[in-house]
Amino acid sequence: MPRSADRDASTAPGPRGRWLFWLLAGLALILASGVWAGGLFGLAAQVLAIRALPPDRIDGLDLGAYQVVIEARPIEGLTDNTSGLTYSPATGTLFTAINHPPALAELSTDGRVLRHIDLVGARDVEGITHVDGDRFIIVDEGKSRLNWISITPATTAIDLENSPFITLDLGTVSNMGFEGISWDQRRQELVVVQEMLPVRVLVVGGLDRAVRGQGLGIELREWRPEGWAGHGVSDLSSVTVHDLTGNMVLLSDMSSILIEYSAAGQPLSLLALWAGRHGLRDGVPQAEGVALAPDGAVYIVSEPNLFYRFDHPASAVRD
Template sequence: MKFTFKLSKKWSWIIAICFALASLAYYFKLEALAWYAWHSYKPAAHDNTFHLSNYQVTIDALPIAALKNASGLTHNVERNTLFTVLNQESKIIEFDLQGHIVREVHVKGVDDMEGITHVTGNRYVIADERDNRLILAELDNDAQFLDVTNAPKLRLGVNASGNKNFEGVSWDDNHSRLLVAKERDPKYIMSVSGFFDADVSRPLNIDIKRLDAFDKAIKWSMRDLSSVTFHSETGHLLLLSDESRLIKEYDEEGNALGALALWKGFHGLKAHVPQAEGIAVGSDKSIYIMSEPNLFYVFKPAT
């Protein structure tokens, strides 16, 4: 006996319209717009937040000519400069807060740098995405060459291969740990403790865990995770999504506290931020964004 199922023309049209609407919503990132509107008009949970809705762009899409495929960003509070990495040329670039290059550092022993974070002094951690490695690097203030071939490394068992692994890394000074953003499929935040301050004369005691408190918060509101930065004064995370063109602020319990949209017309932007790959926060809570291949942005609270 054979059974057949046939939709009426009415239901066929309804399904087609629903599919078209869903496709349009995805294309125009309407879910990100909804989250942005919600955070913009919802009262702040407490005063200890960035109040991202008040930020305005002060440097808008400044091209840094010497950069190609810039990815990741960190603020060195001791030098008051920014650092990014070039994943195809294996370089670390240091530049000032106005986007002027201070120096270029050629790096040996890496394959696909996607993130960098300053920890303290001359010590940095580099994220190598393709090899799933965190690399502890000593970068002298005047160095123009860095060999990390024999530097301490930690391989994370995220994915066996591919380029959807961790995209961002940030040092959490409050808890002496590294925070790592897994880009997507699935996306999540994990913490790594015991790597930076490991004593090579003793057995390693490294703790790697997924921070489940953020899973629900980022599951629907951000399509991917491009970068992460931790702000020690507030204890909050700023997560960056390239695909959603959105920055969101979270407290340590995973509660969303605010959002900043990287779309044309929002916060004074003259055009969309095309491919945001790095985020850093300055001492005055200025927010710095690096967008591939070489565009630099600065957002500051409106006075």
């Protein structure tokens, strides 16, 4: 037998290697199926809780009434890995995070790229949130790090080695760590979501004071929805806090939904990102970032580079 054939035979996986491969593949499939099924069961509980609310409730966004006005518009100039999203009242524009290669982009409210901003020293940027003025916070999933950055009209590149940061090392599983962040203007706190294993929402207080050199009284707590169903989703990909009401809006890619909660954790409304719902011709694939504008418009970006806008028919947000 030729030597090359000998080498092929010697490097081919034996019966034990093949058995181990199929065992691991099976376990992964069972885990994924369990996560999905658990999310579906919890989602049903959230829907029932929302339907049980009084019909005259006026304490939220009323996501169930929203309709898509921009659907699946490719973001020209961005081809891959569009992730987190935030709205800046200071500029009236959106900013999105791009994880590979690490960068940021400023977008118009109809999904056009206004500028591209390189990030030096980042590994896997998944989320961005506006704080005030030209100040933003980004989350690097690869480093479990939060960086405070400044984006002025002249900014074209940012070196993270020169920006304040804090590391939240909570033992997250690789590529299933911190996916989204949002600055809570009412409470001056940062909300961070972990993708899965476990799905959770963390609230970090005292960060801005610490960055400004006004003390190190940082507080970390976990926020959970009311009821036995917990978050009721298979994963979390983004979060935004509604400035007007203080309500929490969570985005799930695997469950393909957007859910609004009161600050106390009561589910209030739901926007399903499925084909045939809310005017969508097709479902939203891999929804990664969500942002809210002061007029109530809901913006969503999906990976790699699709842009969506949803509006309330009344063109005004309930308060």
